[in-house]
Structure formats: C-alpha cells, structure tokens
Amino acid sequence: MPNQKIPFVTKEQVEQIVKTYPTPFHIYDEKAIRENARGLKAAFSWNKGFKEYFAVKATPNPYLMQILREEGVGVDCSSLTELMLSDVVGFHGKEIMFSSNVTPKEDFKLASDLGAIINFDDLTHVDYYADIAPFAETMSCRYNPGGDFTMGNRIMDTPKDAKYGMTRSQIKEAFLKMKAYGVKHFGIHAFLASNTTDNGYYPKLASILFELAVWLKKETGVHVAFINLSGGVGVPYLPDAPKSDINAIGEGVRKAFEEILVPADMGDVAIYTELGRYMLAPYGGVVAKVIHHKHIWKEYVGLDACAVNLMRPAMYGAYHHITVLGKENAPADGIYDVTGGLCENNDKFAIDRPLPKTEVGDYVFIHDTGAHGHSMGYNYNGKLRSAELLLCEDGSVKQIRRAETPADYFATLDLDAFKK
Ligand SMILES: *Cc1c(COP(=O)(O)O)cnc(C)c1O
Numbered sequence: 001m002p003n004q005k006i007p008f009v010t011k012e013q014v015e016q017i018v019k020t021y022p023t024p025f026h027i028y029d030e031k032a033i034r035e036n037a038r039g040l041k042a043a044f045s046w047n048k049g050f051k052e053y054f055a056v057k058a059t060p061n062p063y064l065m066q067i068l069r070e071e072g073v074g075v076d077c078s079s080l081t082e083l084m085l086s087d088v089v090g091f092h093g094k095e096i097m098f099s100s101n102v103t104p105k106e107d108f109k110l111a112s113d114l115g116a117i118i119n120f121d122d123l124t125h126v127d128y129y130a131d132i133a134p135f136a137e138t139m140s141c142r143y144n145p146g147g148d149f150t151m152g153n154r155i156m157d158t159p160k161d162a163k164y165g166m167t168r169s170q171i172k173e174a175f176l177k178m179k180a181y182g183v184k185h186f187g188i189h190a191f192l193a194s195n196t197t198d199n200g201y202y203p204k205l206a207s208i209l210f211e212l213a214v215w216l217k218k219e220t221g222v223h224v225a226f227i228n229l230s231g232g233v234g235v236p237y238l239p240d241a242p243k244s245d246i247n248a249i250g251e252g253v254r255k256a257f258e259e260i261l262v263p264a265d266m267g268d269v270a271i272y273t274e275l276g277r278y279m280l281a282p283y284g285g286v287v288a289k290v291i292h293h294k295h296i297w298k299e300y301v302g303l304d305a306c307a308v309n310l311m312r313p314a315m316y317g318a319y320h321h322i323t324v325l326g327k328e329n330a331p332a333d334g335i336y337d338v339t340g341g342l343c344e345n346n347d348k349f350a351i352d353r354p355l356p357k358t359e360v361g362d363y364v365f366i367h368d369t370g371a372h373g374h375s376m377g378y379n380y381n382g383k384l385r386s387a388e389l390l391l392c393e394d395g396s397v398k399q400i401r402r403a404e405t406p407a408d409y410f411a412t413l414d415l416d417a418f419k420k
Contacts (some may be wrong), residue, residue, distance in 0.1 A: 004328075005239050007031065007285060007365035009391065011326035014287055017389065017397050023363065024288040024305035025403070026374045027389040028059075030067060032283040033370075034393070037071035039273070043250030047257070050269025051096040055231050056082040058371035059275030059284070061388055063400035065089045068279065076231075076274035077116070080107045087114055089374050097228070099142065099189060099273060103163055108132045119189050119228065123170040123271070126177045140187030141174050143212060149192040151200055156193040165190060168212065175220045185225035187272070188213055195234035195277060197244045202229050203252030206271075210260035217266065223397060226270040232242075233278040237319045237368050244278065277371040282299040284370020285387075288363045299336050299339050301358050306340020307347045308383040310369050311376040313369060314346040322350055330356035338364070342381050374401075379409060 007030040017027075037052070044050040045238070052070050054075040060082060065075060066089055073096040075086045086096055088158060093115035100107060101121040107126075111118050120126055121257060123287030129135075144165030149157045154216040159165075175186055188209050191200055213224045237242050253271060261269050286309060292302035312318035322338060324330075330355035340347040349366060358364075377385040384404035389397050 005323065006042050006335070007319045007323050007325065007367065008283075009285070009287070009325075011363060014325055016367075017287075018289075018363075021387055021389055021397070021399060024286060024303070024309055025283055025389050025396075026286055026369060026371055027391055028280070028400075029283045029391050031391075031393045033064070033067055033280060034071055035400070036283065037068060037073055038281065039246055040054060040273070040278070041072060043246040044253070044271060044273075045272045046250070046254050049226065049268075051152045051272050052268065052279070053228075053272060053274045055276030056086060057375060059280050059373070060085055060375055061400055062089045063390055063398075064280065065091075069095075069302045073279070075103050076276075079113070080104070080110055083107070083114060083116065088215070090382065093383075094138070097140075097272070100227075100229070101142075105132050106176065108241075112136070116124060117187065119187065120174060120178075121164060121166075122379050123166050123174045123177075126174050132183060133179040133214060135178065135183050138185040138187065139178055139181065139183045140189055140226070140228065141170055141171050141178075143188055143190040143209065145166075145190070145192070145208060147274045151198055151204060156196060156198075156201070159192055168215075171212070171218050172216060175216055175222050179221070179222055180219065184223065186216075186222045187226040187228055189228035189230055190218070191230035191232055191274075192372050193231050195313055197234040197236060197242050199252060200244050201232060201258050202249045205229055205232075206253045207256045209258060210256055210266075210269075213262060213266065213269065214264040217264070224266060224269055227276060228272040229276045231276050231278075232272075233275055234264070235277055235281045235368060237321065239321055242275045246278075250308045256395050263267065269323050280370035281368045282370060284368070284373055285368040286369045288364055290358055290360050290364065293358070293360050298352075299334065301336045301338045301355070301364075303338065303340055303349070303364065305366075305386065306381075306383055307344070308342070308372050308377050308380060309340075310349065310366060311378065312369075312372060313349050315333065315376070320369065322355065323351060323365045323367065324358050325365055326361040327356040327358075327362070334358060342383065344380070379404075382408060382409060 096116035098111040288305035388401035
C-alpha cells in the first residue's frame, strides 16, 4: 500500500498503556516533535533572528510547550489563559507573541506585564491600548491585504472576508501613532491561508510583507525589526497528500528576502513564524476502543471517543486517517462510518471509510490529531474530555493531562443547593 500512514504506537504498546490509562486518550510523540522543531529551525537558519512562536491554541499543554521551549521555540498567545499558561511554563518577555483580536483590556494588560510582543489587530486598538498599559520598544501590527489570496490561478483564501488585520493605509497610520507613543522597533504580521501544503505559500506571503515593509519604512521612517509569517503551513491529513517541504519553504523565503529586503538595506529583519499545526499535528493521535458494531442501512463502528475529543471531522468534515491497530496489513475490505456517541449525526470520525474488518474490542488510532485536536474539545451531551499522554523519547509513557471526571463537568454548578 503506497503512502500508508504508520501509527507511532503499536497494538502491543497500546495494550500495555491501557492497563494504566484507559481509552480514549490523545498521545504525542516527543521524539518526532523535537526532530520536526529542529528541522524548522535549520530551514530558516540563514536568518539570524529567526524564531518560531508556537500557536498555543493548537495544543495548550504545558509539557508539550516545555518540550518546544527546550528546542528554542517561543509561544504565540491570543487570550488571557494562554498568556497565564505560557507564564507558568517559563516563557518570558520576547519569547511571547500576543496575536489577538477583539482583545479585552485585561488581556492587553497581562501581555504588557509579561513583556510580550503585542501584535495589534486593528488601528483602533492603538489608542485603546494607550489607556491600559505603556507602549513597549518593540510592537507589531497585523495586515489584511483584502481581495483574494491566490497562488498561480488558485484562490487559496479570501482576506477581504476575514475579520483580521488592517488595510495598508491603516497600518501606516498605526505605525505613525505607535511611533509617536514611543515605539522604536516594528513588526508586520499576516495570516492569509490555512493548512497549506503548497511550498510556495510562505514565500508568496513573505514577498507581500517584505514589499509592505519597504514601503512602510519609506513612508514612516520606522525601523522594521521583524516579519511574522504566522501559521498556515499545512500537514498531509490524507495518506497520499503532499507533505510540506520545510527546506524548500525556508529557501523560498530566503530568495524573497535577498530580492526585496537586502537591496532596501533591510537585511537585519528577523523572520518569525507562529506555526501550530505544522509543529504538532502529525505527532499526536487519538487512541480509542471499538465498543459497538451496528448494522442497519450502513455499517457502523462505535468508539468510546466522540467529537468532544476531536471536533475537526464534525466541524469541518476534516479527513483524519484511521488505523485499526494490529490490522495494519489486513485488506481494507469493509466500509464503515466510524462514530462517537453524541446525539448529533455529525459525530462521525469517518464516513464510508474502507477499513479492515473491525470488531468490538479493537483499538483504533486516529492520525494527525496533535494540533487543534484535544484543544477544540467541548462538553456537549455532558461528555468528558480525554487524557493526554506523552510517548517519551525513552519509550516510557507519561500522563500530561488527566481525563475529565464528572466532578470537573459539574464544577461550575452549585449542586449542593439541590441536595435535600
Ligand atoms: C491559529 C493561529 C496560528 C496557527 O495556525 P496553524 O494553522 O495551526 O499553523 C498562528 N497565528 C495566529 C494568529 C493564529 O490565529
């Protein structure tokens, strides 16, 4: 079978793990996370100031954030609690990027107190912020070029319909305002297409932002210190989808840098990224157990996991590959809907999916759930979110978040008031 996805745990390993940690659970592969982070760093090593700021929302687990920190990665936060978590893990000052939108006062205040680099989403936020906290030496603005974002003749996304960022003239006005408020070093940020495995995405985005930087420097006289390419580098969810080539991406950005920034005497600009998915998605999986098998008009495999553990298929119709552990080499001669137990018919991890003959008691591995997986979880139907486990480099397994209990679910209610 070409391009088959191989789970990073075997059936035998899972049978050991479930003796301590019952299914369902998310599990992450430390070794692969570290190797991937090093690969990203190497691909951008041509740029002296390069730094990745991991998008915390993708997987807000302090153990994983700590691993990334050890690999030289910072954090990108967009809420109060993400800032608090980053602070606890030990991220300080310029290791924290704060790329928020519709930002409440207290969030700006904490970002400022932590010395984070604040990235304004809107022109009006500059004066709003002035009443909350002092301006830092280094601050940033988010750009929205409007129109469609195209690669070749393909429309990748539609910035004109996106709520984020400022127009070209607004960003100029924001820079002048911020300069008057005492800001000395400026950053420019944009996020124009999500989950893009086209190696041309970052280079194209970089060209747009580099040209904007040259123009802004000319118009406002400010020092542009960094360009933040944000997130969006994709991963192949489908077994035969193309994989992003991070070296080609780094090289493409370098070319644009040499062509646009260096001649403008801006060769000192640092490149930042805020990748979430690319950093973790392929290095996490959900392990669940088949607890029911139902045959009506279709064939159903029912898991002990449901959409509260992994929402992407229900929310976006996203594809997640599924391996039935121990049947990796069996022919996929059954066709199943793989479902959870929510009272919602969209609670399906897969629809009409060819799988090997699957029975009650089988363990399945749902691939590529390391980012925007556990973190998107919710509590609909009173279902509880699962544990998160780490497959450590030495092969041991550590629980890095326990599963929720009914007490967690009821914690915001005063049930005692109803007890007679
Ligand atoms: C979500 C987000 C990211 C990360 O996006 P990925 O698709 O996971 O790479 C980065 N920056 C901002 C501002 C985001 O909102």
